[in-house]
Amino acid sequence: MPEIVxxxxxxxxxxxxxxxKKKKMKEIMMIYYMEAKSARISGRKVAWITSGxxxxxxxxxxxxxxxxxxxxxxxxxxxxxxxxxxxxxxxxYSSDLCSYARSDIACATVNGGPIGGLPRPDMLVCCNxxxxxxxxxxxxxxxxxxxPLFILDTPFCHTGYAxxxxxxxxxxxxEYVLFLEKACGRKMDMDHLKAVGKLSLEGQxxxxxxxxxxxxxxAPMTAFDAFYHLALIVTLRGTPLVIDYYTQLLEKxxxxxxxxxxxxxxxxxxxxxxxxxxxxxxxxLSERLASHNACLVADTYTxxxxxxxxxxxxxxxxxxxxxxxxxxxxxxxxxxxARIVLEMVDRYKVDGIVMHxxxxxxxxxxxxxxxxxIVEKQRGIPxxxxxxxxxxxxxxxxxxxxxxxxxxxxxxxQRKGD
Amino acid sequence: xxxTDEFYEILKxxxxxxxxxxxxxxxxxxxxxxxxxxxxxxxxxxHPFRIFAGGENIHFAxxxxxxxxxxxxxxxxxxxxxxxxxxxxGAVFPHTCDSIQRLSDIWRMNVKGPFHVDVVLPVKLDTExxxxxxxxxxxxxxxxxxxxxxxEITDDRLKNAIGTFNTIRGSLKxxxxxxxxNPGIISGSDLYxxxxxxxxxxxxxxxxxxxxxxEELEKKKENATSSAGKRIVLAGGxxxxxxxxxxxxxxxxxxxxxDFCTGSRYFEESxxxxxxxxxxxxxxxxxxxxxxxxxxxxxxxxxNLLRIVKEKDARGVVFFFLKFCDPHAFDYPYMKxxxxxxxxxxxxxxxxxxxxxxxxxxxxxxxxxxxL
Numbered sequence: 001m002p003e004i005v006x007x008x009x010x011x012x013x014x015x016x017x018x019x020x021k022k023k024k025m026k027e028i029m030m031i032y033y034m035e036a037k038s039a040r041i042s043g044r045k046v047a048w049i050t051s052g053x054x055x056x057x058x059x060x061x062x063x064x065x066x067x068x069x070x071x072x073x074x075x076x077x078x079x080x081x082x083x084x085x086x087x088x089x090x091x092x093y094s095s096d097l098c099s100y101a102r103s104d105i106a107c108a109t110v111n112g113g114p115i116g117g118l119p120r121p122d123m124l125v126c127c128n129x130x131x132x133x134x135x136x137x138x139x140x141x142x143x144x145x146x147x148p149l150f151i152l153d154t155p156f157c158h159t160g161y162a163x164x165x166x167x168x169x170x171x172x173x174x175e176y177v178l179f180l181e182k183a184c185g186r187k188m189d190m191d192h193l194k195a196v197g198k199l200s201l202e203g204q205x206x207x208x209x210x211x212x213x214x215x216x217x218x219a220p221m222t223a224f225d226a227f228y229h230l231a232l233i234v235t236l237r238g239t240p241l242v243i244d245y246y247t248q249l250l251e252k253x254x255x256x257x258x259x260x261x262x263x264x265x266x267x268x269x270x271x272x273x274x275x276x277x278x279x280x281x282x283x284x285l286s287e288r289l290a291s292h293n294a295c296l297v298a299d300t301y302t303x304x305x306x307x308x309x310x311x312x313x314x315x316x317x318x319x320x321x322x323x324x325x326x327x328x329x330x331x332x333x334x335x336x337x338a339r340i341v342l343e344m345v346d347r348y349k350v351d352g353i354v355m356h357x358x359x360x361x362x363x364x365x366x367x368x369x370x371x372x373x374i375v376e377k378q379r380g381i382p383x384x385x386x387x388x389x390x391x392x393x394x395x396x397x398x399x400x401x402x403x404x405x406x407x408x409x410x411x412x413x414q415r416k417g418d
Numbered sequence: 419x420x421x422t423d424e425f426y427e428i429l430k431x432x433x434x435x436x437x438x439x440x441x442x443x444x445x446x447x448x449x450x451x452x453x454x455x456x457x458x459x460x461x462x463x464x465h466p467f468r469i470f471a472g473g474e475n476i477h478f479a480x481x482x483x484x485x486x487x488x489x490x491x492x493x494x495x496x497x498x499x500x501x502x503x504x505x506x507x508g509a510v511f512p513h514t515c516d517s518i519q520r521l522s523d524i525w526r527m528n529v530k531g532p533f534h535v536d537v538v539l540p541v542k543l544d545t546e547x548x549x550x551x552x553x554x555x556x557x558x559x560x561x562x563x564x565x566x567x568x569x570e571i572t573d574d575r576l577k578n579a580i581g582t583f584n585t586i587r588g589s590l591k592x593x594x595x596x597x598x599x600n601p602g603i604i605s606g607s608d609l610y611x612x613x614x615x616x617x618x619x620x621x622x623x624x625x626x627x628x629x630x631x632x633e634e635l636e637k638k639k640e641n642a643t644s645s646a647g648k649r650i651v652l653a654g655g656x657x658x659x660x661x662x663x664x665x666x667x668x669x670x671x672x673x674x675x676x677d678f679c680t681g682s683r684y685f686e687e688s689x690x691x692x693x694x695x696x697x698x699x700x701x702x703x704x705x706x707x708x709x710x711x712x713x714x715x716x717x718x719x720x721x722n723l724l725r726i727v728k729e730k731d732a733r734g735v736v737f738f739f740l741k742f743c744d745p746h747a748f749d750y751p752y753m754k755x756x757x758x759x760x761x762x763x764x765x766x767x768x769x770x771x772x773x774x775x776x777x778x779x780x781x782x783x784x785x786x787x788x789x790l
Contacts (some may be wrong), residue, residue: 038729080437092751094768096486096742112586128541132516132711135541136748143752155538157518158526164554171547207542247422334523359486362744364518370527387484 008116029231030239036064037119045122045184048141050134051234052304053127054176054325055153056200056317060193064119067235068137072100072120072391077277078114081391087112099135099391108144120278121347123147123183125176129154131332131363150179154326158333161323168267170192170321190318197317200238201309206246207233208306214254214297215348218262220253223273223296224286225263233305233359264290269412272344273299274371275356275364281398288402289354292409298348304329307340334367338374345379352412353383360389382415384408421631422608425615428733429660432618433502434469439620440505445567450521452679452689453539453709455556455699457689460621461571461579462563464507468617470658471771472497472655482524488742489658489771491517498529506769508533508566510559511688513541514711515745533566533661535559542713543704560696576695582625589628590616591736594675594682596635598730601672602645603638616682647672648790651727653711653753655746656680659773662738669783671790675730677723678738683707710745719749720756727762733790735764736783744772763789 028083039046045060049067058065075081084103087110089095094160103113124147126138135151142149153170155165156187177188210229213220221229229249232242271289273296278285289296307329329337345353353375358365369378372383384404388397428435439447445464449456455457456466471493478499479492497503509531511522526534537559540548564571590613597604612631616624650671652662657678666673676682687706692698707722708714727735735757739746750766765786773779 080473092754093751094747097631097744097747101748104460132519132541133744133748136710136714136745139713140748140752142716149716153541155540155551156513156539158519158522161556162538164551165538165559167554168547168551172545175545175547309481333526334520335527359482359484362487362516363520366483366487366517367523369484370524 008160025231025245026368028245029235032235033115036066039064039119046119047107047119047123047125047183048118048138049125050127050130050138050324051176052130052328052330053125054173054234054321056194056238057176057180057188057356058125059146059200059236060196061184061186061188063122063180063184065235066118066121068104068118068141069100070231070235071107071113071115072103073113073266073277073279075103075113076391077282079280079393080113081280084112084211085392085394095392096359098131098133098137099389100360101133101267102138103391105140105144108141121147123179123360124149124151124152128326129325129328130359131330133356133362148179148183152176152325154331155325156331159329159336165326166322169326170319173321194317196238197312198314199240199243199320201312201314201317203233203237203239203242203246204241204306204309204312206250208303208309208330210246210250210253211256211303213250213300217270218260218264218267219270219295219297220256220263222263222286223299223302224277224282226299227277227282227303230302230305235267237305262295265294266291267295268418269352269409269416270291270295270297270310270348270350272297272341272348272350272353273301273356274341274368275358276301276361278356278358278386278388278396279390280393281388281396284398285401290404292413294404294409294412297350298344298353300329300337300344303344307413332361334370335374337367338371341371341375342378344373345375345381350381352381352408352418354408355383355385356390357385358386358390359387359395360391382408382411421627421634422611424627425608425619428615428618429611432467432470433472433497433505434540435618435785436503439465445507446505447508447510447563448506449510449512450518451709452684453514453515453703453712454510454537454600455559456621457576457579457583457699458556458560458563458571460576460582461509461567462567463575464567465620466561466617467506469494469497469503469509470656472500472502473658473771474500474502482528486742487517488740490658490743491521491742493771495521495529495736497523498531503529505523505530508535508563509749510535510537513536513538513726513789514709515743517742517744519761531664531772535562535566539703541711543708544714549700549704552703556696556700564715573695579768580689580695580698584688585623586628587627587688589625589632590685591682592627592632593635594685596632596639598674599641600639600645601647601674603635603642606667606673607660610657610660610663612683613684617680617684645672646670648734648787649674649730649732650787650790651723651730651735652676652678652681652738653691653723654678654741656744657738659769661773661776662767665776665779666736666787669780670787671734674732676724676728677707677719679709682726683709710749712739720753723753724760724762727757729772731762733787735762736786737764737766739766739768740770741768 084106087106088102311323459466479496
């Protein structure tokens with residue numbers, strides 16, 4: 001191996017050791033992306049995988065998972081989305097398509113964005129439990145990179161979970177393992193996968209515990225914080241790193257609860273967020289709400305990464321992945337989603353809901369009007385609908401959203417007699 | 419052609435047609451998209467009736483769907499909420515795209531109807547496990563439907579149904595072939611009307627009348643002069659606009675084939691003989707050209723379009739898309755590139771619910787046809 005490469009690897013290792021003690025999100029993600037980008041040098045494989053996809057088999061095979069959706073969020077948060085979306089439009093993609101997909105497809109051709117593009121994939125793993133868009137998006141990338149594509153097809157569960165669905169998804173898990181074995185040229189160690197599964201479940205439990213701290217009033221963190229801390233449970237689920245990180249975060253939140261420290265200075269109103277964040281506007285929105293003493297205490301988005309633990313069998317993780325990955329929040333009927341929202345309204349004792357009607361995400365957004373009606377009818381709390389986009393700022397009107405937030409907060413204040 | 423009047427009448431007012439059938443004591447099962455196993459509905463003694471957007475102004479559906487949802491989904495729900503589909507005994511939703519998936523939920527929650535069945539077919543169609551799952555789903559549909567309609571769907575009835583639909587599909591394909599061979603013998607909009615109406619019309623009746631239409635065209639063929647129109651293929655999802663055929667013809671083009679689910683995808687491939695009838699039905703969906711919401715390989719749709727263009731000796735392709743139809747919009751750049759590489763010109767037209775003004779369209783088509 002050339003000296004420069006050895007030097008580079010040693011440097012990453014040193015950095016990793018250094019940050020292992022501190023465990024800050026930014027550094028962890030930096031190391032993660034550096035490792036992924038140097039995978040070719042270190043001889044490891046890189047798989048691109050959808051955010052709802054089963055990552056555990058990849059971790060067990062020592063394949064580096066890379067998440068274009070997480071990358072999309074980074075692009076959005078760094079306000080580089082509009083340019084990339086425009087670039088994809090010049091490539092022929094309609095401006096009505098998902099902005100994660102649009103910015104990723106464009107980014108792959110120019111290596112742009114906040115981290116200079118994602119590392120080239122050796123394989124693509126697409127699980128359609130979150131949407132049909134990922135199927136089309138991954139087909140585009142399979143053509144572009146000319147690498148094998150595995151599709152884990154998780155049939156939509158309109159009402160309940162059928163036997164034949166379990167059979168089909170379970171069979172595909174075997175196909176998934178075969179696909180990975182072929183890509184890597186070695187066998188999967190099923191015992192190791194079992195161990196990864198345990199860590200994954202443990203990570204999900206901790207993440208759920210972190211999110212549950214905001215049932216306290218004042219909430220020790222906001223949903224905006226959850227959007228930030230989410231990255232690890234999505235990308236590195238099944239590694240010890242996640243356990244360490246969330247254990248520390250949980251301690252910190254519990255300590256804040258014990259000392260009655262709220263995330264915002266004067267929490268008077270508690271709100272629930274629905275849908276993917278408006279990444280380029282999270283800070284603005286957070287400040288805007290805080291100025292009304294309103295705190296987003298929970299959301300339907302970040303809780304999706306610990307929402308199907310009830311289907312996971314700790315002693316038979318592999319088999320139970322079928323149900324756990326099929327019955328996730330976006331792969332169920334609108335009425336069942338409404339039931340989950342109602343539960344969250346009760347558990348987090350919220351005064352209202354802010355719904356992001358996200359032009360990019362049809363499975364998340366179509367149905368929101370019905371959920372809104374159900375919540376308003378059954379709990380009598382108001383819902384604010386903000387029409388925007390998770391990445392593309394051209395769909396965001398600050399003045400309009402601002403006015404609507406003011407009017408919404410006025411209603412909440414009146415209802416609480418303030 | 420006098421025979422086509424009947425088809426146009428149904429297209430003009432499908433609601434009255436449905437209600438009339440209902441009055442005659444028929445069970446009517448509404449369905450979405452070309453992945454609905456109509457054979458099973460027919461074998462249950464019910465009439466399969468394909469639901470389209472009715473074209474009325476959106477009023478009720480606005481309370482359920484955002485503006486960035488396609489006009490097919492919004493329009494279909496509008497019709498149901500307005501009470502126009504009161505003649506249905508049930509509705510069947512095959513799983514296709516994200517919007518239809520949510521339409522099914524919202525329909526189930528808001529539209530009063532005797533029964534609602536989801537047929538959650540696999541999304542990928544190129545593996546053995548997907549085939550096995552598809553067979554499971556279709557078997558379940560057969561049982562569900564039988565119990566909802568309180569009938570027995572025997573193998574004999576199913577066999578008969580498969581025969582009926584194979585014949586109808588074969589006839590529709592023959593009509594397309596006749597048109598492709600002699601574009602002048604039937605107008606594009608007449609052919610459109612026949613195919614689309616056949617998804618709503620009494621199947622025994624259509625089975626009876628299509629041979630006469632074919633016969634008449636075969637006769638016309640004898641003295642047909644070759645058409646001067648430039649040969650064009652249409653590609654996309656649903657076409658709800660018969661006018662575009664006329665406008666293309668006026669601009670000097672002629673549509674010789676399509677890749678629409680209201681066109682060739684509806685009738686392509688027949689159901690093969692198989693002792694397991696459900697496996698036979700599943701087999702057709704697996705062989706048939708796919709909707710972009712399904713996966714049969716990463717190049718399949720592009721290759722299929724190229725094959726059509728070459729086989730039908732077409733000079734150009736018009737992509738005709740519904741606005742907000744994600745699966746088609748994702749495939750467009752690569753399919754266009756496939757054509758570009760072969761030097762086949764194409765243009766893209768995206769429609770929300772109304773066609774652009776005729777003058778504007780004519781100019782676009784004229785410019786395009788001149789290029790061919």
